[in-house]
Amino acid sequence: MLAALTGEVRSRPPFWLMRQAGRYLPEYRELRAKAGSFLDMCYNPDHAVEVTLQPLRRYDMDAAILFSDILVVPHALGQPLAFLEGEGPKLDPVRSVDDLKRLSRDRFHERLEPVYETVRRLSSAIPAHTTLIGFAGAPWTIACYMVEGAGSKEYAHVKRWAYGDPAGFGALMDLLVEVTADYLCTQIEAGAEVVQLFDSWAGVLPAGEFRRWVIEPTRRIVDLIKARHPAIPVIGFPRGAGLSYEEYVTGSGVDAVGLDTTVPVAWAAGNLQSRLPVQGNLDPIMLAAGGEALRNAASEILETLAGRPFVFNLGHGVIQTTPPEHVAELARLIKDWPNRG
Ligand SMILES: Cc1c2[nH]c(c1CCC(=O)O)Cc1[nH]c(c(CCC(=O)O)c1C)Cc1[nH]c(c(CCC(=O)O)c1C)Cc1[nH]c(c(C)c1CCC(=O)O)C2
Secondary structure (H helix, E strand, O other): OHHHHOOOOOOOOOEOOOOOOOOOOHHHHHHHHHHOOHHHHHOOHHHHHHHHHHHHHHHOOOEEEOOOOOOHHHHHOOOOEEEEOOOEEEEOOOOOOOHHHHOOOOOHHHHHHHHHHHHHHHHHHOOOOOEEEEEEEOHHHHHHHHHHOOOOOOOHHHHHHHHHOHHHHHHHHHHHHHHHHHHHHHHHHHOOOEEEEEEOOHHHOOHHHHHHHHHHHHHHHHHHHHHHOOOOOEEEEEOOOHHHHHHHHHHOOOOEEEOOOOOOHHHHHHHOOOOOOEEEEEOHHHHHHOHHHHHHHHHHHHHHHOOOOEEEEEOOOOOOOOOHHHHHHHHHHHHHOOOOO
């Protein structure tokens, strides 16, 4: 994984899967039923370590991703957060400069200490050949949840604030840039070897706003991380960026880029992979569907991207209804690459 991210090509590419830990695994559901809420699990290092290790035991991925959630950052800033069963996350929305007064950095690291403890334990608990990935949400995506107070179809509140009062919204984004860089650096100091920035809602912005609220904040975070940890690779995942992927790759400073499911791999090979390692982008529903379609789709990605620096992954997270055997088949296919059949 580290070799691929620094530009090396080996006989087969490394792989891991976004949301490789989670509800598609019976052992996850069993622990989750005992542990209480999802957030309790994130803040309990015993549980978070165990859940991180579960997919590695089955599939021996080349990387482990810290088990946590992107929304622990607003939570640690003092914004109330709950995950309601079947409804996703709910936060008390912040929608004005006045609302920002309810946030505070004072207890930020103290509240995130269980996450750092999980990373410290994982760095000795995972196998030596497995790379430990830390992560955070990128500022735009975190702001989406903080301002909407939940997932959304239109993102109208956050966009209206960003477009209508860029200085006020910029104050929230500045805060998120600083705490996110600091959070990722502390994960690195605890043992994370790579960090990924999830910008799940990057794709809802027009190009100029994308530059301002996706590329620029990402660039500032990368600069802050590089000042403290120049050798740690940063993967950016601007989901849905479309044609703006190119500008993201040249302008954000990330070391590698995650491709969402809709990016044509031949286009990515010519326009992005010529500049930096790429990661992706099997459709998670293809993994859930399985069979011939899965084998063909995975093979096409490998044939197109595996000859240059590449990390195999999905184009978004594993979905809950994915049969675990399909993940086993995919893992075999990648590990046997390029000697199929
Ligand atoms: C947007 C976002 C979130 N969280 C995350 C993102 C960015 C990636 C993406 O776009 O999916 C990132 C995330 N969430 C989780 C991880 C753990 C590491 C991994 O295995 O990838 C990571 C990296 C665990 C999780 N995060 C969540 C679960 C399910 C919790 C449970 O009920 O057990 C897990 C395993 C919950 C979550 N967390 C979030 C939502 C919208 C939801 C609810 C949706 C759902 O119920 O599936 C916010």
